[in-house]
Amino acid sequence: MKTDMEVKNDVERELAWDPVINSAGIGVEVRDRVVTLAGHLDSYVEKLAARKAAQRFEGVKGVVVELDVRLPDKDKRTDEEIAEAAREMLQWHTGLDENAVKLSVEKGCLTLCGEVGWGFQMKAAEKAVTSLRGVMAVVNQITVRGRPTPIDIADRIAEALERHALKEARRIVVSIDDGTVTLRGKMGSFAEKSISCNSAWSAPGVRMVIDQLSVGD
Structure with a gap:
């Protein structure tokens, strides 16, 4: 079993290796194999990537994310611009009915709602809008339409x-x-x-x- 220090070193190296992440903005602490990430990042995508990087190691019991997103000026967008881009992404996604998912944006936080036929469609809608410029967070409130559940x-x-x-x-x-x-x-x-x-x-x-x-x- 790896010690907390060994886990910490592994996570720090993984964060530095991942090209999506600017690891200079992240501090890593490990206690009883629970990893805590703290600091500031330039995008929501980086925040998600950092969490996934910390979860990749066998023996990690949990990951606490205390990372703030601070967008650089070049990536800042108005809520209206984010909403328009998100609608277009959802409309172009082949796995979704373009009218099934509704959205709203407040201070860069994008909320998805509506009803779809499959669980994977709910997750696909979230993934489609996560990497848009200006997005600070994504809240997925989409529900899945009821359908008969096979007994097996x-x-x-x-x-x-x-x-x-x-x-x-x-x-x-x-x-x-x-x-x-x-x-x-x-x-x-x-x-x-x-x-x-x-x-x-x-x-x-x-x-x-x-x-x-x-x-x-």
Whole structure:
């Protein structure tokens, strides 16, 4: 098992290696294998990338993000400009009905709402607008339309987890309640945890995924 100092060194090197991130603006602290990132970054995309970088290491139990986004002048946009660009991105996305998702912007915080047919569409809408200039944060309030849930959905998810999430799949308990999937168990890394959640979101009939998976030995 790595010590907190070894985890800290790994995370710092990963942040410095990732070309999306300006690691000079990030301080890293680790206590009991919980990583805390603090500082200032130039974009929301950097903030998300920093969080993912810290989650990539086996043994990291959690990541606390205390990073502020401070846009440089060249990237600042009015709320109206952000809203217009976001609408265009959603309209051009082939996986979405252009009228299904509504949006609002306040002080650079972009909120998505509306109703879609699949869980993966909800996540795709968020991803489509995350990297726009001027965006300080994205709040996803999109809901997934109710649809019949196959009685064998737990088995389907388990099979998907075995295909993608590997040896840890058999350690996951899947429960279903009216289209809401709850995942419980212990994973070896955040990467496996992410694959497990994405597999659940891709199943037919899923409207919500509750992630109660822990990471650790």
